[in-house]
Amino acid sequence: MRLITFTTTDGATHVGALAGDTAISLTRAAEGDPRFASMLDLVRSGDAGVEDARDLCDSHPAHAVHALDDVTLRAPLPNPPRLRDCSLFIAHLQPAFRGMARSIAAEAADPEAEYERLVATGKFDTPEVFSREVIYYNADHTAVSGPGDLIVAPAETRQLDYELEFAAVLGHTARDVAESDAAGVIFGYTIFNDWSCRDLQSVVMESQLGPSRGKDFDGSNTLGPCIVTPDELGSPYDLEMTARVNGEVWSHGSTSTMHHSFEKAIAHFSRNRTVHAGDVLGTGTVMSGSPVEIGKRLKDGDEVELEVQGIGILRNRVQLPY
Amino acid sequence: MSVDLLSPPSSAQYLRWLLAAKDPTQALQLAADHVAAVLDCPVSWAGLVEGDYLVMGAHHGVASTEMAAAWRLKIGEGIGGRVALERRPQMSRDYRHDSRRVPLLKRLIDNEGIQATLIVPLLVADSLLGVLYAAHRHPYPWTDTEVELLEEIAHDLGVRLHQLDVDGRRGQRAEAAERRAERATREQRACADLANGFATHTDPVGSLDLLAREIGGRVELRQGDGTLVRAAGDLRQGNARVIRRTELADCGGLTVVVIDTRDPDEQRQAFVDLCISLFRLQVLRAGERERTAERLNGELFDGLLSGRIGDPEEFRARVSMMGIDLGPGAQVLVAGSREHEPVGRADLDSQLRTVFPGVVTLERAGRAVAVLPPTGRPAPRVRAQLADLIARSRRGWTVGLGRSCADLLDFSTSYDEARAACELAIRGSVVGSAAGSVVTAHELGILGMASLPAAQLETMVRDVLGPLLDLDQRRGTDFVPTLRTYLAHDRHLPDTAASLHVHYNTVRNRVARIEEVLGVDMRDVDHRFRLETALRMHALSAALTGA
Numbered sequence: 001m002r003l004i005t006f007t008t009t010d011g012a013t014h015v016g017a018l019a020g021d022t023a024i025s026l027t028r029a030a031e032g033d034p035r036f037a038s039m040l041d042l043v044r045s046g047d048a049g050v051e052d053a054r055d056l057c058d059s060h061p062a063h064a065v066h067a068l069d070d071v072t073l074r075a076p077l078p079n080p081p082r083l084r085d086c087s088l089f090i091a092h093l094q095p096a097f098r099g100m101a102r103s104i105a106a107e108a109a110d111p112e113a114e115y116e117r118l119v120a121t122g123k124f125d126t127p128e129v130f131s132r133e134v135i136y137y138n139a140d141h142t143a144v145s146g147p148g149d150l151i152v153a154p155a156e157t158r159q160l161d162y163e164l165e166f167a168a169v170l171g172h173t174a175r176d177v178a179e180s181d182a183a184g185v186i187f188g189y190t191i192f193n194d195w196s197c198r199d200l201q202s203v204v205m206e207s208q209l210g211p212s213r214g215k216d217f218d219g220s221n222t223l224g225p226c227i228v229t230p231d232e233l234g235s236p237y238d239l240e241m242t243a244r245v246n247g248e249v250w251s252h253g254s255t256s257t258m259h260h261s262f263e264k265a266i267a268h269f270s271r272n273r274t275v276h277a278g279d280v281l282g283t284g285t286v287m288s289g290s291p292v293e294i295g296k297r298l299k300d301g302d303e304v305e306l307e308v309q310g311i312g313i314l315r316n317r318v319q320l321p322y
Numbered sequence: 323m324s325v326d327l328l329s330p331p332s333s334a335q336y337l338r339w340l341l342a343a344k345d346p347t348q349a350l351q352l353a354a355d356h357v358a359a360v361l362d363c364p365v366s367w368a369g370l371v372e373g374d375y376l377v378m379g380a381h382h383g384v385a386s387t388e389m390a391a392a393w394r395l396k397i398g399e400g401i402g403g404r405v406a407l408e409r410r411p412q413m414s415r416d417y418r419h420d421s422r423r424v425p426l427l428k429r430l431i432d433n434e435g436i437q438a439t440l441i442v443p444l445l446v447a448d449s450l451l452g453v454l455y456a457a458h459r460h461p462y463p464w465t466d467t468e469v470e471l472l473e474e475i476a477h478d479l480g481v482r483l484h485q486l487d488v489d490g491r492r493g494q495r496a497e498a499a500e501r502r503a504e505r506a507t508r509e510q511r512a513c514a515d516l517a518n519g520f521a522t523h524t525d526p527v528g529s530l531d532l533l534a535r536e537i538g539g540r541v542e543l544r545q546g547d548g549t550l551v552r553a554a555g556d557l558r559q560g561n562a563r564v565i566r567r568t569e570l571a572d573c574g575g576l577t578v579v580v581i582d583t584r585d586p587d588e589q590r591q592a593f594v595d596l597c598i599s600l601f602r603l604q605v606l607r608a609g610e611r612e613r614t615a616e617r618l619n620g621e622l623f624d625g626l627l628s629g630r631i632g633d634p635e636e637f638r639a640r641v642s643m644m645g646i647d648l649g650p651g652a653q654v655l656v657a658g659s660r661e662h663e664p665v666g667r668a669d670l671d672s673q674l675r676t677v678f679p680g681v682v683t684l685e686r687a688g689r690a691v692a693v694l695p696p697t698g699r700p701a702p703r704v705r706a707q708l709a710d711l712i713a714r715s716r717r718g719w720t721v722g723l724g725r726s727c728a729d730l731l732d733f734s735t736s737y738d739e740a741r742a743a744c745e746l747a748i749r750g751s752v753v754g755s756a757a758g759s760v761v762t763a764h765e766l767g768i769l770g771m772a773s774l775p776a777a778q779l780e781t782m783v784r785d786v787l788g789p790l791l792d793l794d795q796r797r798g799t800d801f802v803p804t805l806r807t808y809l810a811h812d813r814h815l816p817d818t819a820a821s822l823h824v825h826y827n828t829v830r831n832r833v834a835r836i837e838e839v840l841g842v843d844m845r846d847v848d849h850r851f852r853l854e855t856a857l858r859m860h861a862l863s864a865a866l867t868g869a
Contacts, residue, residue, distance in 0.1 A: 009559050069584050072560050148561030148583075225561075246567055299548025301579060303564045315563055317581070320548075 001050075001057060002226040002312075003188065005039050005078060005146075006071040013074070015039045017057050018226055021068050029056045029064035039077045039227070043171055043187050043278045050171070050187075050229065075146030075223045076190055077169055077278065083141040083221060084269070085165070085194055085282035086134055088260045089253075092287040093126040099292035100124065100202040103159065134260050134268045137210045139194070139282070145219030145316070151304075152319045154217045157197035159297065160320055162304045164243040164251050164289030166311065167192040168236070168262045169227055170279040177270040182263035185275070188227035189236055191306050191314040192282045195220045198292050223280070225312045233310045236262065240309040241286050245302050250294065253286035255308075332360070333474075340478060346370075346488040350380035353454065353479040358382045360475065361456045361468055365436060368444070368479070369395065369402060370452040370488065376406055379452060389430050400427060402441050405453045411442040411469050416461040438462035440469065442476045446484040454479065502589060509593040512536050516597055520604040527643060529608070530554045533601045537594055539565070539582035543642070546575025546696075547649045551642045558583050566594050570602040573609070574647035574680045574695060609645040613682070623684050627654065627691070629734030637730065646682055651696030653704070654724040654736040656689050656744040665690040665719055673715050677707055689744065691737065701726060705760055712759045720747045721760045735773050739763035742772035745865035768858050779863040786856035789839045801839070804832045806857050813844060 002018040006025075014025040015038055030036040035045035035052070042049050056064075087093065101115055101124040108114035118124055129135060145151065153160040171187025194215060201214025230236075236255055243251035262281060269275050288294055298304070300320040307313045336356045343349035350368045357366035365383040369376035376395045384390050398407040401422050405412050414420045417437045436457045444452040454476040456468070487493060519532040534541040534555030540562075543551040546569075560583025569577045578598050586594060612622075622641070624630075626648075631637050641648055657665040670690040671683040680695040697704055705723060712719050722744030724736030739762070746768070747761045763769045771779070784791070790801045804822060808829065811817040815833075819826045833844060842849040 069560060072583075148563065150562070246564070300550060301542060301544050301548050303567075315561070317562065317564070 029060035080280040082279045083139040084136040086136040088283040095293040097124040147224040159198040163194040163285040165192040179267040182266035193222040242307045244305040340482040354382035365457040413440045435459040542579040573645035612644040627737040647695040656740040738773040
C-alpha cells in the first residue's frame with residue numbers, strides 16, 4: 001500500500017491510500033473507525049489495522065474515492081512522536097564538512113589558504129565514531145511539512161540546502177529488538193528532506209551540541225508524498241535516489257550505499273530503551289545529496305524534487321531571503 | 323456433419339448479411355445463427371466486452387431465459403474468460419470433466435444441457451471486442467477445421483462490429499475531438515482577450531495580472547538570479563508544482579514561472595506557452611517604450627549613475643520590466659575619443675550589442691555611457707572582449723571601464739571610475755602603467771578617488787602641492803611635470819632627464835627646489851606616497867573639470 005494523508009476542499013483531513021490517479025479515503029470508508037482517524041492512529045493500530053486498511057482498499061464505497069487532482073496531499077505522518085535523523089549514510093559526511101569549510105573560507109582574504117588552515121584543524125574530518133555506531137540527532141518533530149508546501153527559509157540565513165534522504169516509520173512500540181527481528185517493527189518508508197541552513201549550522205556546530213537552529217525552523221522537515229509499506233516496496237537497500245532543481249538533476253545516489261541498516265539502527269535505539277510506533281528514522285544524506293557537497297546554491301523560487309525509486313517524488317519550492 | 327456442405331455462396335451470403343446489418347445487435351445475431359448453421363450445432367452465442375466482464379450480446383438456440391439474461395463472465399475466469407484474456411481459441415469436449423468452469427455459471431450451463439463448447443475471440447487489430455461460442459448438448463470432439471471456420475466467422479464479425487462502432491470508441495473519440503475543438507476555440511479567444519488587454523495596458527506590472535488571470539494558477543516574474551520581481555494569481559486546492567519555467571528571450575534574463583496544482587496536458591501546455599509568448603512581446607514593447615522615454619529624459623539612469631535611488635525594490639522591479647539586467651556583475655563604461663570627436667550613443671550601442679546583448683546605452687555629461695549586463699564571464703575576459711571589439715571597430719575610441727557592481731549602489735561608483743579612467747586616458751595624463759583602448763581605475767592608480775567630489779579633490783591636491791602649483795603658475799616653471807616624471811621613473815635622474823629632454827643637473831636642481839618649497843624629503847617613502855597620491859588626484863581633477 002501507498003498510504004497518504006490528504007485534505008479535501010471542505011478542509012477535512014483523511015488518511016488514505018493511493019490507487020492509480022485516485023485517493024481512497026480510509027477515514028471515510030471505515031465510517032468512524034477511530035483507527036483510521038489519522039495516520040498516527042493507523043500506525044498505532046498495529047498489524048490488524050494494516051490488514052483492515054488493505055481490505056478497505058480492495059472494497060470500499062464509491063464516496064470514499066477522490067480524484068488525486070481534487071485533493072491536497074499533506075505530510076503522510078504530520079505528527080510523528082519522535083523524529084531522529086541518523087547517519088546511516090556516512091560517505092557524504094567528508095564532502096559535506098569540507099564544503100562547509102569552503103563556505104567559511106570564502107569570506108577570508110585568501111580563501112584557499114584559509115580553507116587549508118581550516119581542514120588542517122581536523123574539525124572538518126569525519127569522526128570515526130560515525131562508522132562505529134549509529135549517530136543521530138533529534139530533529140524537531142513539530143516542524144514537519146509536506147509535499148507542495150512552500151519552504152520559507154529563516155530571515156537570517158544566506159544558504160539554504162536540501163538534503164536527499166529517506167526514512168523508515170516504525171509500526172510497533174518495542175524495547176530490546178534484536179537486529180534480526182527489527183524488520184518486523186517497520187511500518188513503511190517515506191522520502192525525507194532535511195532542509196538545512198548551512199551558514200547557521202557551521203556556526204552553531206562549533207558548540208558540539210548538534211546542528212541546533214541550522215536545521216530548525218517551521219517546516220524544516222519535509223516528509224512525503226506517501227508511506228510505502230514494506231511488502232509493496234521490497235528491499236529498501238537498492239533504490240535509486242535523485243534530487244532535481246528546476247528539473248535539472250543535481251544529486252544522484254543509491255540506498256545500496258548505506259553504511260548502517262534501519263534494522264541495525266532500531267536494534268541500537270531500542271537497547272534498554274523504548275522505541276515508539278510512529279517514530280521516524282531518517283537515513284541522513286546520500287553521497288552528493290546536498291548542494292553544499294557539489295558546490296551549488298539554491299535560488300529564491302527554485303523547485304526541489306526528491307525522488308526515491310518505489311516511493312515517489314517529494315516536491316517543494318523554496319522562498320529565500322537572499 | 324455439415325462442414326462438407328458449407329459452400330462458398332453461404333460464406334458470401336453471411337458477408338452480405340453482415341454488411342446489411344444496421345447495428346451491432348443485428349450483426350451479432352447473424353453471426354450466432356450462421357455459426358449454428360455452418361457448424362451444425364444447436365447452440366451459439368456471442369459475449370461482448372463491458373469493462374472487466376463479458377456480457378451476452380446475441381444467442382441462438384438458448385432454451386432458458388435465465389441463460390440469456392444472466393450469462394456474465396469475468397475476463398480471465400472460466401473458459402470463455404480465458405479466451406478473452408489470452409486471445410486464442412479454447413475448447414471443451416466434455417464439460418462434465420472440465421476443471422476450468424466457473425461455479426457461478428456452472429448451473430446456468432448445466433440447465434441448458436450444454437456439454438461441449440468451442441470458443442474463439444472477437445478481435446479487431448489489437449483490441450478485443452468479445453468472444454464467440456459454438457456448443458453441443460452432448461460431448462463433442464471439435465475438429466481443427468471447425469476451429470478455423472469459427473475463427474473465420476469471428477474475424478468477419480469483428481470487422482463489421484468495428485465498422486458499427488460496437489464499443490462506442492469512435493463515438494468517444496468524436497466527443498473527445500469535439501471537446502478539444504471547443505477548448506481550442508475558448509483558448510484562442512482567451513489569447514485574443516489577452517492580446518487586447520496587453521494593447522490597452524501600458525503598465526507592464528499590470529500585464530502580469532492579466533497573464534495570471536488567463537492562465538490560472540500563480541504566475542511569477544523572476545530575474546535571472548531568481549529574485550522575485552512580481553507575482554500574481556492564486557493557487558487552487560492541491561499540491562503546487564511548477565508547470566512552466568520560461569526565460570523570456572532578449573529580456574535581460576527575465577523568467578516567467580507558472581505554478582499550478584494540476585499537471586497540464588499537451589493542449590494546455592501549448593496555450594500556456596502562447597500566453598507567455600504574448601507576455602514576452604508585451605515586455606519587449608513596454609521595455610522599448612521605457613527605453614525611449616529614458617533616452618529622452620534619462621531620469622531612471624540618472625538616478626542610478628548618481629546614486630540617488632529612492633526605493634531600491636521599486637527601482638529594480640521597474641528596470642526588470644524594461645528587460646534590463648542589473649544583477650551582480652553588471653559594469654558601467656564610458657566611451658570617448660582622443661580625436662575630440664564625440665562618440666555617438668547609437669554607434670556605441672550597435673557595436674556593444676553584438677557581444678553584450680541586453681546592454682543599455684545613454685548620453686551623460688557629453689559622453690556615451692553603457693551599462694553592461696552581467697555576463698557570468700571573468701572580469702579579464704570581459705575586458706579582453708571589449709578591447710577586441712573596440713580594435714575591430716576601428717573607431718579609435720577610448721573606454722573607461724568601471725567596477726563590477728554587486729549592488730544598485732555600486733553603479734554610481736562604477737560610473738565615476740569609468741568616467742575618470744576615460745577622461746584621464748583621453749588626455750594622455752595617465753599616471754599608471756596602462757594606456758590602451760580600455761582602461762580601468764585600478765590600472766590608472768586612482769581607485770577610491772574617482773567618486774570624490776571635485777572640491778574635495780582640489781583641496782587635497784592644494785594641501786600637498788599648493789606652493790608648487792602656485793610657483794608653476796606664477797613663474798611658468800615646470801616643477802609639477804618634473805615631479806611627476808621623477809616619481810614615475812622611480813627617482814632615477816638620468817631617465818627623468820632623458821624623458822624631459824633637459825640636462826641631468828637641471829633635474830637635480832629642480833628636485834632640490836621642490837623639496838625645499840614643499841618641505842619634503844624624497845628619500846622618505848611616506849612623503850613620496852603623499853606626493854604620488856596628490857599628483858594622481860591633480861591629474862584626475864584636471865581631467866574631470868576639463869570634461
